[in-house]
Amino acid sequence: MIAKVEPLTTARALRGPFDYRVPGTMAGVGVGSMLVVPFGGRRLLGVVVELAERSDVPAERLVEPLEALDRGVPAELVRLGLWVAEEYCSTPARGLALVLPPGNGKVGIRRALVAEITGAGRAALGDDGVRLGERQREALAALAAGPLPAAEVGHAAVRSLEARGLVITENAERRRRPEIEGVGARADGENRLTDAQTAALVRVEQLFDSGGGQLLLHGATGSGKTEVYLRSVAAALERGRSAIVLVPEIALTPQTAGRFEQRFGDEVAILHSRLSAGERHDEWLRLRRGEARVCIGPRSAVFAPVRDLGLIVVDEEHDGSYKQEGDPRYDARRVAERRADQAGAVLLAGTATPRPESRLRLERLTMPERVDGRGLPPVELVDMAGVTGALHSRTRDALLEVRERGEKAIVLLNRRGWSNFLTCRGCGRAWECPSCDVTLVMHRAQGRIACHHCGHSERVPEKCPDCGSLSVARHGAGTERIEAELVQSLHPFPVFRLDADAASGRGAILDVLRRFEQADAGVLLGTQMVAKGHDFPDVTLGVVLDADSTLRFPDFRAEERTFALVAQLAGRSGRGGRGGKVLVQTLGTDARALRFAARHDAEGFLAGELKRRELLGYPPFAQLVRVVCASDRPGPEAAAAAELRDRIATSAPGVRLLGPAPLFRLKGRDRAQLLVKAPAEGPERTAAVRAVRHAVEAVAAGKKHRGVVLSVDVDPQ
Ligand code: ADP
Ligand code: ZN
Ligand code: ZN
Numbered sequence: 001m002i003a004k005v006e007p008l009t010t011a012r013a014l015r016g017p018f019d020y021r022v023p024g025t026m027a028g029v030g031v032g033s034m035l036v037v038p039f040g041g042r043r044l045l046g047v048v049v050e051l052a053e054r055s056d057v058p059a060e061r062l063v064e065p066l067e068a069l070d071r072g073v074p075a076e077l078v079r080l081g082l083w084v085a086e087e088y089c090s091t092p093a094r095g096l097a098l099v100l101p102p103g104n105g106k107v108g109i110r111r112a113l114v115a116e117i118t119g120a121g122r123a124a125l126g127d128d129g130v131r132l133g134e135r136q137r138e139a140l141a142a143l144a145a146g147p148l149p150a151a152e153v154g155h156a157a158v159r160s161l162e163a164r165g166l167v168i169t170e171n172a173e174r175r176r177r178p179e180i181e182g183v184g185a186r187a188d189g190e191n192r193l194t195d196a197q198t199a200a201l202v203r204v205e206q207l208f209d210s211g212g213g214q215l216l217l218h219g220a221t222g223s224g225k226t227e228v229y230l231r232s233v234a235a236a237l238e239r240g241r242s243a244i245v246l247v248p249e250i251a252l253t254p255q256t257a258g259r260f261e262q263r264f265g266d267e268v269a270i271l272h273s274r275l276s277a278g279e280r281h282d283e284w285l286r287l288r289r290g291e292a293r294v295c296i297g298p299r300s301a302v303f304a305p306v307r308d309l310g311l312i313v314v315d316e317e318h319d320g321s322y323k324q325e326g327d328p329r330y331d332a333r334r335v336a337e338r339r340a341d342q343a344g345a346v347l348l349a350g351t352a353t354p355r356p357e358s359r360l361r362l363e364r365l366t367m368p369e370r371v372d373g374r375g376l377p378p379v380e381l382v383d384m385a386g387v388t389g390a391l392h393s394r395t396r397d398a399l400l401e402v403r404e405r406g407e408k409a410i411v412l413l414n415r416r417g418w419s420n421f422l423t424c425r426g427c428g429r430a431w432e433c434p435s436c437d438v439t440l441v442m443h444r445a446q447g448r449i450a451c452h453h454c455g456h457s458e459r460v461p462e463k464c465p466d467c468g469s470l471s472v473a474r475h476g477a478g479t480e481r482i483e484a485e486l487v488q489s490l491h492p493f494p495v496f497r498l499d500a501d502a503a504s505g506r507g508a509i510l511d512v513l514r515r516f517e518q519a520d521a522g523v524l525l526g527t528q529m530v531a532k533g534h535d536f537p538d539v540t541l542g543v544v545l546d547a548d549s550t551l552r553f554p555d556f557r558a559e560e561r562t563f564a565l566v567a568q569l570a571g572r573s574g575r576g577g578r579g580g581k582v583l584v585q586t587l588g589t590d591a592r593a594l595r596f597a598a599r600h601d602a603e604g605f606l607a608g609e610l611k612r613r614e615l616l617g618y619p620p621f622a623q624l625v626r627v628v629c630a631s632d633r634p635g636p637e638a639a640a641a642a643e644l645r646d647r648i649a650t651s652a653p654g655v656r657l658l659g660p661a662p663l664f665r666l667k668g669r670d671r672a673q674l675l676v677k678a679p680a681e682g683p684e685r686t687a688a689v690r691a692v693r694h695a696v697e698a699v700a701a702g703k704k705h706r707g708v709v710l711s712v713d714v715d716p717q
Contacts, residue, residue: 002055003029003065005046006082006092007039008100016092018046019055019062026068031075034100035065047096049078073099074288074305080339081303089625089693089712090328098328099303101288102280109285110278112174113150115158117143121166136161143167149174175286176278178270193231196367197224203365204232207346208239208310214337216317216358217350218602219367220376221571222535225350226256228367229313230263232348233294237267241310241345242293246332248319250274250298251509252532256315257296264294271297271304299324299332302339309343312336316532317349317358318564323717331715333358352571352602353564356613357620359606370575377542377574379566379582379598381589384546390477395543395583396489399523402541403493407578408516409541411486411525412569413479414549416499417441420476422449422461426469431461437664443501444480454667482545483525494519498526531569537576542569547586547594556618557717559593563605566597617656617677619715623685625676625692626716629660630669630709638662640705641672644695648676652691654684669709689714 004017020037022029029035033048043066055062077099085095117125117140124130125140132140139157142148150158150169161167193201200217207213219225233243245260247253250272261268269283269292286292288305295304299322302312314322314336322332333349340347349358370376382392390413391399402409421439422431431440433451440449442460450457463470477485479499486495496516503509509529516524517536524530524539550562566584574580586594596605614621627644631637641660649657658675665671678688696710 002052003048004050007044007046008093021062033072034069036067037065088328114172115167116147176282178279200365212344214347216362216364221352222370223367224371236310242306243311245296245313247315248321268294271301302332309345314349317351329713353567376600377580382585406521407540409523411543413545415478417478418444418480419474424464425471427467435668494522540580542573542582544584563593623678626713627674630671634670637672640708647695655688
């Protein structure tokens, strides 16, 4: 038998798979097996992607694998990994790396000596005639309740008890168990479903029983979407199938994971990058073995090795974190569609603010009302024209009211730091990053100005190095400065700040969320982190500062993002009995995204957005592929981009090419961008992506553009 093996190396030029003869001693080898193979004088880890009867390689040159590892992945996942590699212009090795066991299988099962009491042991415990040391008696008493690791009851006691036949020991698997900490995951018992929830669930169940399908659950914030997910998962389990639940960043949505664990207990496995290697391994293995049938995690969990997949839930499907930023730049939402399709499973993507892509392509279920029958909070656009300072008097008054009434508010400003940028009042100098064409942001607590792109930072200047002036102006306000302002103007009201500076890492984020939840009253202030799916019932005011900041982005998705951000923040307000309202500060009160968000009119916004996209030929009516060429001196990046353009124009004459256009310098690299527009679906799309991949490979392999780094982003966000 011949195994076609894809070696796991990072070299882009390598063209696998390569053939190996499988000896009879490696009978268990199949698609998905992991092998150690000889390769050009080295030993490499590889994955079997196909089995064949014969090979084109002459028999005398065929070699055998050195070793077959006792782990691997299901064939279904091998196909999925290779598909991702192809779709996102990456390499097979990188695609396969996504689906392999954590740590490439280098982490093993943890074993420990476990002691169990025997019948004689139980008898001895109740018989005063049997002489037992104090330690031995304690150990036996503990073991009477059930087996325990020897380390917990004392090795010495266990050994002596074993010698007397009072306990037996075994070297057993010990699961490393991740902790799921929920911020106030409220026990939501089995509620009676609303009519809208029932209708959604009925449709999901129909699809289970008719070979799968793809649904968009478009439900207002608080309409009970999570309850529909929970019931859908239960329905999948009843049918003997498994479910994957994708959530945005786990750290920001601990409540969701907690609710699933409450409902399904040990059936739930959780997979995310902050677990220890051992925990991740054990959770992965529980899924692989079918011991756990519900997997919860962020985008990478779409590759979970569940058995007999029946359902993939994508919670908050509009969330940007579903797109991976490193190679392969996959979009977990598309991978989920693909995987569900292949498995005959149901895809259930839910949100209050659907993407145009999902609205256009998926069957839509709607839940317009909040469960409790309360309306969505009124949203008021506050015109900042002519206002100096970061807060409008209306905003200030509303916050003071919240303080008087002892309630809670959430304030969103999508900008970290104290000031956006500094200029010299003497000569106009602006402080910029030496490696990137951007201004440096001031962080007062650290006394530094920093680049948010490359991490460069320097001391806050005391005077201008060009003209010596001591007068340095600070422009704009970020979360750090607003925090100081709120602390002062709302004193002694507590202010909790949530952004990447104030809380980095899962523990710190959870801590801020928990403190805000447990406080009797206060303000939670931060970047878009505060607009995620939190469910704090006593929030009565939501505020968006500088709502235009996301609109100013030169990106066709700027309006979609702004709409989602404002609508999502509005969804955090008025979830309890006291009602709520939302204020949105803006310089352009007639901005379309804001007007629709103020009316909670996602349908109206989407209709206009889809029309506009169709007219301009943007996704979802076209497929975009972005190629960026970067070079550490100006010139070569533009030459490489020009050659790419020529190659693609020749091999895929049907596509539209925009650029090359220069991009701002980043991390010391000059950059040029080429944008490829292809049809959204069908063979032309596939051909266009392939043409881009081949052109990129040719340019990267050629000597002409040595030193130019190319990166490809299919469906850039
Ligand atoms: P969403 O995910 O749409 O924001 P949730 O599922 O979090 O909404 O529901 C909001 C609140 O309503 C939660 O506290 C949940 O426990 C509760 N809830 C959901 N469905 C029902 C129901 N059918 N009856 C009563 N309460 C419900
Ligand atoms: Zn100056
Ligand atoms: Zn920089």
